[in-house]
C-alpha cells in the first residue's frame with residue numbers, strides 16, 4: 001500500500017492507496033499546528049492504524065507533499081521510526097521526469113504541482129485547477145503541460161476568519177450559501193458577501209484566464225472546501241477532492 005501525506009496550512013491529510021485494486025481506501029486529517037505534532041502522531045496514527053486493521057508492514061511506500069517546511073523533519077523522522085519506511089519528500093528536484101513543467105520549481109507549492117500532474121494524467125490538455133484550501137489557488141497549464149502561472153487569494157475560511165478577527169462586532173460564521181445575496185442579519189450578511197462574492201471571484205478568474213490565453217481549458221475543483229460553493233457546479237468539468245493525493249502518488253512513483 002502507498003501512503004500519501006499532504007501537508008497543507010490547515011490540515012495534514014494521510015491517505016492510503018491500495019495498489020492492487022487502485023483505490024484510495026483510508027483518509028484521516030490532523031491539524032497542521034497542534035499543540036504537539038509529535039504527540040498527535042504518536043497517538044492518533046497508531047490508533048487509526050489499529051482501528052482499520054493496518055500495520056506499518058502494510059505500507060510499502062510513502063510520499064509527502066508539504067507547503068509547511070518546518071513540519072517536514074518531524075514527519076520524515078516519524079515515517080522512518082514508526083512506519084519503518086523512508087518517505088519520499090517532493091521538492092523542486094521532483095519535476096524533471098514529469099509531463100508537466102514549471103519555470104519556477106523552487107517557488108511553486110508542491111501541492112500545486114501535484115494538482116496539475118493529476119489534472120494532466122486525467123485530461124492531457126490545457127487545464128485550470130482551482131484548489132479551495134487555506135488559500136484559494138488557480139493553477140494554469142497549457143496544452144503542452146507547461147505551467148503558465150498561479151493566482152492566489154485567501155481561502156473561504158481564511159477570509160471569514162480574518163474578517164472576524166479584524167473587527168469588533170463580526171462573528172465567525174458557518175460556510176453556508178444563503179438563499180439571498182442581501183443579508184438580513186449580520187451572520188447572513190457575511191455569508192452572502194463571502195459566498196456570493198467568492199462565487200463571482202472564481203467565475204471572473206476563470207473567464208480572465210480564458211480570455212488572456214485564448215485557450216480552451218478543463219476546469220477542475222479540489223481542496224477541503226471545494227463543495228461549499230454549490231452554485232459553481234456548472235463551472236467545473238470535474239470536482240475531485242483526491243486530486244492532490246493522486247498527483248502526489250504519481251509524482252512519488254515517477255521518482256522512486
Ligand SMILES: Nc1ncnc2c1ncn2[C@@H]1O[C@H](COP(=O)(O)OP(=O)(O)O)[C@@H](O)[C@H]1O
Nearest residue numbers: 007008009010011132133134135157223224225
Ligand atoms: N470534509 C470537510 N468538511 C469541512 N471542512 C473541511 C473538510 N475537509 C477540510 N475542511 C476544512 O477546509 C479547509 C481547507 O482544507 P484543506 O483543503 O485541507 O486545506 P490545506 O490544504 O490548506 O490544509 C480547512 O479549514 C479544513 O479544516
Ligand SMILES: CC(C)(COP(=O)(O)O)[C@@H](O)C(=O)NCCC(=O)O
Nearest residue numbers: 008009010067107108109133134135
Ligand atoms: C499557495 C499555497 C499557500 C496553498 O497552500 P494550501 O492552501 O493548500 O495550504 C501553497 O501552495 C504555497 O505555499 N505555495 C508557494 C507559493 C507559490 O505556489 O507560488
Ligand SMILES: [K+]
Nearest residue numbers: 008111133244
Ligand atoms: K492543499
